[in-house]
Amino acid sequence: MRLRTLRAAHATLAVALALAWAGALALRHLEGRASFLDRIEAPLLDLRFLLSGPRPAPADVLIVAIDEEAVREAGSFPLRRSAVARLVRAIHGLGAASVGVDILLVDPGDERDDAALASALAETGAVIGAAAIFNTGAETAGTEPGLPEAARVLWPHERFRGAAAIGAVNVAADQGGTPRHVPLLVSGPDGVLPSFPLQLAARAAGANPTLGTDLVRIGPLAVPTDLGWTLPLRFYGPRGAIPTVSAAALLRGAAEHSQFERRVVLLGATAVGTADSFATPFDPVMPGVEVLATAAAHLRHGDGLVRDGRARRIDGGAAVALAAATALAFALLPPAGGLLISAALAAAWLLGAVLAFRSGIWLGAVLPFAAMAPGVAFGIVGRQALDRIRTLRLLRSEEALRRFQAPALAARIAADPSYLAEPVAQDAAVLFLDLSGFTGASERLGPERTRNMLKEFHAVVCDTAERRGGVVINFMGDGAMVLFGVPDPAPDDAARALRASAEMVEAVRDWLANRTDGLASRVGVRVGAHHGPVVLSRLGSAAQEQITATGDSVNVASRLMEVGKGLGAALVVSADLIRAAGSPPDFLAAVDGRRRVGIRGRVEPLEIAYRWTAAASAETGGAS
Structure with a gap:
């Protein structure tokens, strides 16, 4: 399969996997089902609270705190119900819009105290609390779909x-115990129970609440709600952020009318060790009554967090979009580019979530990140696999191409693809050789055996040339052209070429002599070598190029084989090559003769030295 097809398949599969994973997470998120992501979302939500900082609480919600001072004044805890009755009447008498008693009055008490409290509750229209009990994981029969379902109610x-009116005092906390929602309605065996804050807000507004899609309407105010008409909490600050008055002041008759007039007032315990408390982003021990007061303030002003169906759909859409974008980035770009884009997308979403929170909108910080994870993982792994395939193919291609070039040239081209993009003029030693009598020998051998013979011959030439640092530029049937000074010139190019010219004759003769087909009696070798200026370049078309050398020096080296044929010599080298090699005595002592000869196509004669003439070979008994 072509690499481009593999990449397209990988990108398609990565996007499909990312969309499937992100879609599953988004669907679960839209349904409000708990998941492992909630454990990560909670601390990030707390971080957004801290980054945004505390904010002023509404002045029309007030807490009357049964604090340490009130307990001392009353002389006991819990307070006698006659004392609670006095507090309820005092709050109502000071002009409160509604009064809530956050005390569970489950068990009977002193008859006269209970009678006093019941009378005070009836006279003031106060709201008292009930507690819904939930069995985690148990199936309970509720009366309304979509509402939290209580197994029973205290x-x-x-x-x-x-x-009195009754409201559920339940709050919904995360795994860390931090309250996140207040259920406005609870479905139980006896019907639907409205929440404590909802009852207070409705009585203060003088209007019955009505439910809509993702909202509750109290008079003219529409308050956004989360799934199941749960109210997301947006804390104002640490304990005491909501205006608070000690119950001791009311018991002493020292409270001021202006503090209570037209306010929603909650009476509850805040004394350490006497009240339920919750950890919030701003305070590790916030009294439960202040959590309920926070919910009541949201219902009075609509200033809570917006975590409705629309916000959840934004989360889900972002999760799907970021997952697909991340998968494509890692599938189509190098890993560094994919990582950069993914990090930028993640940072942009996180920044957007923080800015949205400042405006009171709770967007999920974790869901899009979790949706991106498979795209990142599959994109990286898949891209590495594709890169590995590409690398292997390149290695195989490079290895195949190396077979069409001499090793030195192949290595240089691999390291520098622009090598000889522009022609280079330099001095070089040029060596030509071919087999004499090859045409007749190939007729007798036939095509297959001729091909095998040529491969052996070429191997001998390559081994001999490379041993001396020469580069076989090309083979021409039974001939070859060898350059010394390619790819880079060296001071001893001529000396190595001179030695290689003699060694080439000896090597080919030894190869012929060792064959069993009698080829040595019909085939010989001729070598011509010269030194001089050449032009190294790439010749050919734009689609097919070949590295070669051109110039008079190349032509002279080729013509020296003709001179050798005329002299009956196996080796002919120019005096230019001998001089450039430093006129080695051992080589000069072995030559059969030196003379000036005419070169076909050239005006000036050329001084040459030759060796292994027929006469010299006969005198030495044919020894080479």
Whole structure:
């Protein structure tokens, strides 16, 4: 399969995997089902609270705290219900818009105290609390779909149930215990129970709440809600951020009317060790009554977090889009580029989530990141696999191309593809050789045996040339052209070429002599070698180029083989090559003769030396 097809397949598969994974996460998110992502989302949400900082709480929600001072004044905890009755009447008498008692009145108490409290609740229209009990993982029968379903409800004692409105004081906390939502409605065996803050807000507004899609409407105010009409909490700050008055002041009759007029007032315990408390982003021990007061403030002003279906759809859409973009980035770009784009997308989303939170919109910080993970992993692994395939193919291609070039040239081209893109003029030693009598020998051998013979001959030439640092530029049937000074010139190019010219004759003669087909009696070798200026360049078309040398020196080297034929010599070298090699005495002592000869196509004669003439070979008994 072509690499381009593999890349397209990898990109398609990466995107498909990313979309499937992101789609599954987004669907679960839209349905509001708990997942492992919630454990990561919670601390990131707390971080956004801290980055945004505390904000002023509304002034029309007030807490009357049964604090340490109130406990001392009352002389006991829990307070006698007659004292609670006094507090309820005092709050109502100071002009509160609604009064909520965040005390579970489950068990009966002193008859006179209970009667006093029941009377106070009925006279003031106060709201008291009930607690819904949920069995985690158990199937419970609710009366309304989509609402939290309670297994049972801890109702106030019957003495108080008919005297006051009742609301659920439950909050929904994350795995770390931080309250995140307040369910506005709870479905239980006895029907639907509205929440404590909802009852307070509705009584203060003088309007019954109505439910819409992702919202609850109290009079003219529409408050966004999360799934199942749960209210996301946006804390104002640490404990005490919501205006608070000690119950001790009311018990002493020292409270001011202006503090309570037209306010929603919650009466509850805040004394350390006497009240339920929760860890929030701003405070590790926030009293439960202040959490309920926060929800009541949201219902009065609509200033809570927006975590409705639209926000969740934005999360899901971002998860799908970022997952697909990440998968494509890693599939189509180098790993560094994919990582850069993915990091930029992740940073942009995180920044957007922080800015949205400042505006009161809760976007999921973790969901898009989790959706990107498979695209990153599959993209990196797949890209590495593709790069590995590409590398192997390149290695195979390079290895194949090396077979069409001498090793020295192949290595230079691999390291520098622009080698000889422009012609280079330099001095070089040029050596030509061919087999004499080859035409007749090939007729007797036939095509297959001729081909095998030529491969052996070429191997002898390559071995001999490379041993002396020469480069076989090309083979021409039974001939070859060898250059010394390619790819880079060296001071001893001529000396190595001179030695190689003699060694080439000896090597080919030894090869012929060792054959068993009697080829040595019909075939000989001729070598011509010269030294001089050449032009190294790439010749051929734009689609097919060949590295070669041109110039008079190349032509002279080729013509010296003709001179050798006329002299009956196996080796003919120019005096230019001998002089450039430093006129080695051992070589000069071995030559059969020296003379000036005419070269076909040239005006000036050329001084040459020759060796292995027929007469010299006869005198030495044919020894080479």
